[in-house]
Structures are given as C-alpha cells and as structure tokens.
Amino acid sequence: MIFLKAFIVGGLICAVGQILIDKTKLTPARILVTFVVLGVFLQLLRVYEPLVNFAGAGATVPLTGFGYNLCKGAAKAVSEQGFLGIFTGGFTSSAGGIAAALIFGFLVSVIFRSKPKK
C-alpha cells in the first residue's frame, strides 16, 4: 500500500514540476531551487510532515523532501542548541545527501568522460 501511495504522491510532485517547466519557462536549475525552498516552508507550516507520513518515499525522494529535511534539522538543532541551531541545523540534517552528491559526483567525473550526443 505504501508503495502505491509513494508512486502517486511522488509522481504528482514531479508532474507539478513539469507544468512549471512547460508553462513558465523556468529553467531546470530554478525548478530545483524552487522545490527545495518550497519544501522548507511547507514543513515550517507543518504541511509536509503529514505528507511524509502518508506517502513515505513519495514525499522524501523529490527535492521538496530535501527541503523538508533541512527544516526538520533546523527545528531539532534550535531545540537542542538554541540560537546556534539556526546555523548548524540545515547542514547537519543534509550532510549525508550533500556529501554523497559531492563525493560520488567527483568520482564519476574522474572515471567517466562526456560523450557525443545523437
């Protein structure tokens, strides 16, 4: 059941992205930024957590989930460290994802080379 919910919710979030690309001529880089920031604020309004509980990976795998994670990290850090948490929360919660992207990104760049397109 959770798999079906993940499929539908994740698919719908991507479809919203597609509408933004086709209708607003937003470049994909802007779409990525928009989704991450959107995720942060949706969680700040406590809207995103229920969606995560409902759809699991359907809500965490899209980049809004990355934003949700950032916001949750900020909340946790502020509750533990107070003012300092404003600065440490975001990076603490996203450390795994960002480090993985950089490490794998670097390794792939070293191993492969760009190929002609047909």
Place this chain on the structure above:
Amino acid sequence: MKNEMTNKEYNEYIKTKTPNSKIFSNCAKAFLVGGIICVIGQCIIWLYEKWGLDKESAATCTSITLIFFGALLTGLDIYPKIAKFAGAGTIVPITGFANSVVSPALEAKTEGMVLGVGAKIFTIAGPVILYGIFASAIAGTVYWIVSLF
C-alpha cells in the same frame, strides 16, 4: 521592414508560430517516471529498515543510495536518455540533484581538477545548497523566536 511591427507585436505574433510543449503527455511521463523513482526509493527504505536501521538513518541511506545511482547513470550517459523522456520526472527526484552535480563537473574535466571539476561541480548544486540552507536558517530563526516565548 515596411510593415513594421513593434517588438511587442512581434513577440505576440511569434507566440502563434511557436508550438507549445505537449503539456499533457509530458506531465503523464513525468508522473510515471517520477513515481517509479519514488517507489524504488520506498523499496530501498524498506530494505534498510529490514536490515535494522532506524527510520531516520534508513531515510538518509536511501538518499545516499539514490544519489549514487543518479551519479553513476549520469556517468554512463543513461540518465540524460531517461530524462529526455521523463522531463521533470527525472529532475525533481533527488537523483536529478545528483545529475545536476555530476553533469557540469564531468564535462569540465578538460579544464583540470580544481578550476574544472572542482568549481563546476557547484554550477547547479551551488544555488540549491545556498537557497536551501538560507531557507533553513529562516525556518531556524522562526523556531528560535517561538522558543523564546
């Protein structure tokens, strides 16, 4: 031009000449592929939890796993081929973030490891990290102010 059009008139005119994206079929494809990637994510979460990871660690490990495959498929030149079909279906999931990190770095290898790969790896990831962290700081500030009362 004899029949001089203003810039505004010309831009209105070319809109009638430019075909629109097939938004319905594009959305259907994005829905399908994006949904499938999320289901794969769900399967990976399920696997990690079965192996005894707690919920939060399983979620982080899933992100890392998906990023790994996004990066690898980009290096193998498979990701852009799926993306051509899927559009936002491959841009919005975290694998799309991995693609946007790898693709500029991979291509910049010809300019060396520091100013090529090192600098260009942040071309698209940089803005995402910047605005994501900035938004989280705003959220953190809100939480902090709330905690004072």
Place this chain on the structure above:
Amino acid sequence: MNTRIGRQTVKIENPPVILDAAAIVGVKEGQGPLRDSFDKILTDDTLGEKSWEKSESTLQRQTALLALEKAHLKQNEIDYILAGDLLNQCVGAHYSVRDLDIPFLGLYGACSTMTESMSIAGMLIGGGGAQRVMCLTSSHFCSSERQFRNPLEYGGQRTPSAQWTVTGAGCAVLGAKGDGPKITHVTTGKVIDKGVTDISNMGAAMAPAAIDTLSAHFNETGMKPSDYDMILTGDLGVIGSDILTELMLKEGFDIRRNHRDCGKLIFDIEKQDVHAGGSGCGCCGSVFCGYIFKELKRHNLKKILVMATGALMNPMVVEQGESIPAIAHAVTIEN
C-alpha cells in the same frame, strides 16, 4: 571594381569564382537526407581530441585542407583565409588556422559566418586586393551546447522550438579567375533586434534580420524572388522559415516557392528528433559547401541567393535581461 548600388548592396563587376568547396559533418548529420553530398562524414565526433573545443578546431582544419586539396592549390597561393565559429574568442578558427601559413582575418557573425565570409571575400577579390581567398566556418554540437546551454550529460528537455547545433564545417575557395559559380551581389545586413529573449527560439529571433536583409536586397538590386532558382537561408529552422515566408509576403515578396533552409534540409526533422531543425555556422557551411555547391556545379541551379542568419546571442547578457540581436548577410551566386 565593386559598385555600390544601394545602402546595403554591392555589385561586384568582376565577380569572383567559387573554385571549389569542401564539407565535413558529424555522425548525426551523416545520417540525414544530405548524407551523399558531404565530402566526409565523421565516425567519431571527438576526432580523437581531448576536448570539444579541440575537436571543433580540428574539424575546421581538416575541412580547410580538404578544400585546398580539392581546388589543387597550395597554402602559399591563398591570399587570405576568413574564418569564424560560435565559440568564445573564435577558438575553433584561431586554433585551426594556427597551423596554416595563410594571412588570416577572424570573423564573428554567429551562424551567419558562411555568407559573411563570402561577402567579404567577394569584395576583396572584386576590389583587386586578393587573387584567392578561403572562407571557412564550423560548429560542433558538443562545444556549443556547453557554451550556450547545459552540460551534455545534464537531464534537461529541449523545447519544441529548440534547434540542434550541426556538427560540421564548410570551406569555400574563391578566386579571381577560373570556372565555376560566381558571386555577383553582396547585401550586408544590419543588426536587428525585435526583443526576443527565449534562447530556445533562435528561428524567431533571427527571422526579422532575414526579412530586413532580403527586402533590402530585392529593393536595391531591383531583382524579384522569381529571378532566383533558390533562396537559401542558413538556419532559421521550421519556425523561423515559417515567419520569414509569411512576413515577406506581407512585404510584397512571395518566396514560398523557392525558399529553402539549410536547417530544414540537413536533418530529417521528425525521424532525427531535432525539433525545429539544425542550426550553427556549420549548418549553412556544410549544406552550402556540400549539397548546394554540387548542385551549382551540375547546373541544376543557375542563380541562387544564399543568406545565412546569425543570432548574436551571449548567454550572460541574456541572463542580464537583454534580448537577442540578430543579423543576416546575403550573397547572389550565378552560374
């Protein structure tokens, strides 16, 4: 002598001859409808080089050397080489002519470079300043894509109005004497900007420049569209060609019958999935120096107008909010 017959047009009284021409194209272009007309089709778009910029300049150099060989000329018999491409600081041209022993003038006219170079070469020879001049240009999908759009491996979708940059190069050798088609008129374009800002709709950005130059050409020479067997534009593609023919009709010139566009000719638009067609300096370069030149040699075409259009686009300045200026240069070629 050259005679100026209008604000933008020069009639060349001793018209230079296109002695020979060579075209080399990439793998995808070699699968298109014009595959039999190119001198060489690459089997590897890298040309064995380590970077796309080097690949492009090697492609350009090979094309120049092939054109010389076909024309049975040596480097020291050429007075000038006029060359350009799309890359920053024209690195394609500068590194291709680095190994040649020929005086060089670098050109940037974006995708209009083929006719820009033939215009200048025509006037140079017509004015007596040179005996033989080479006109050379190229574009490469991979080097253009990374400079103007997204990284190659980036998973973005192309919009329906996007055009596919041709991997290809063309080189024409012009001489004061000899047999072959001649360049009789040159109409130089003005930079025209109608406020188009969409970098994925080059055809629409370039069409106004094409209309401006073409109207000036007809008005100043007194010629009519029906005087030409073919009016060949560079890379307006599907959308730009549509705009050109429709708005030219409003200007009072019906070019629907004989208008062709290199960007539409070089690819099978549907089957090769190139959206609005081909683009790039190498599009007009390879189609003119390959297909069209052979048709002229066979006398299947008697008199044509070649007008390459260029979108003078810089991604940085467009990001700053500017629109895309465009240009078109036309040359009349008669057998």
